Amino acid sequence: MFKRSFMRAVLTGALVALLGLAGYWIYQRSRPPEPQAVPEYDPATLAGQRPDLDVPFVSTEYDIVRAMLDxxxxxxxxxxxxxxxxxxxxxxxxxxxxGARGLGVDLDPARIRESTANALRAGVGDRVTFRQQDLFVTPLGDATVLTLYLLPEINMQLRPRILGEMRPGARVVSNTFDMGDWQPDARRNVQNSNIFLWIVPARVEGRWQLRTGEGEARLTLRQQFQQVSGTIEANGRSTPLRDVQLRGPQIAFAADLGGGSRRFVGRVDGAAMAGEGWQAARIGN
Ligand SMILES: C[S@@+](CC[C@H](N)C(=O)[O-])C[C@H]1O[C@@H](n2cnc3c(N)ncnc32)[C@H](O)[C@@H]1O
Structure with a gap:
């Protein structure tokens, strides 16, 4: 009697354990999968063409955008x-x-789609273009204002192209990051962010033949970005130029031509510069 009820208890226990295991197995199979990490880019970008970005996407605050443009x-x-x-x-x-015209380039096609839609919504679709392009191959020659929110080393990589391709007088504004030893022409602090302005200087380094109503002289100019110094040789005498200023294509300096000091104010245009009553032509580098 005892033996039979013992066997029944053992069998019932085994059945309950078996049912429990089966239930757990069914529960595991039907459970939704663990949530996956949310993709950083939209699915279209992920579909085989996720771009290898040099800088992550972080927007400039609107007040800072306005301050940069100002x-x-x-x-x-x-x-x-x-x-x-x-x-x-x-x-x-x-x-x-x-009322400006604008071009934006970004490597990420999702950003280009978003920007194009934003431009249409803002009613400026006819004046703004967005292009999927690597910023390292984007031509800079047509930009009169170049805006950057990148990284210090990328600014430094762009620096020779800015100086070589952009026209003298064009402006460059950067959010947060500077350009190494190219000192900014102006800087502001907006919402705890630094913004920097550089004005692309004309290239004036070298030797120039200066002609005025009073005679001729030779200028030798040394240049470090917008900082210029130099000498003038007239009547067999060499004297330093004083108070030299270069802002884009505009140049000014004071020089002694023999008959006293005179202030020269003019404009650089490639291998020539000229002002009222004077002109100079490049004769060497
Ligand atoms: C910090 S965000 C700046 C966005 C915008 N300029 C602003 O200030 O609001 C940098 C942008 O550069 C883009 N980017 C990164 N590497 C790039 C490259 N090599 N060429 C073009 N765009 C790139 C990223 O997709 C991102 O949208």
């Missing part, structure tokens, strides 16, 4: 180019608020 003195005559344009806000605000 610092550059942006007007309706400008072509504003934003390298790594994110959601397109800088060219779009330049077009909407300043």
């Amino acid at each position: 610092l550059a003195g942006t007007t309706a005559d400008d072509v504003v180019v934003d390298l790594g344009s994110g959601d397109g806000r800088i060219p779009i605000i330049a077009a909407r608020d300043k």
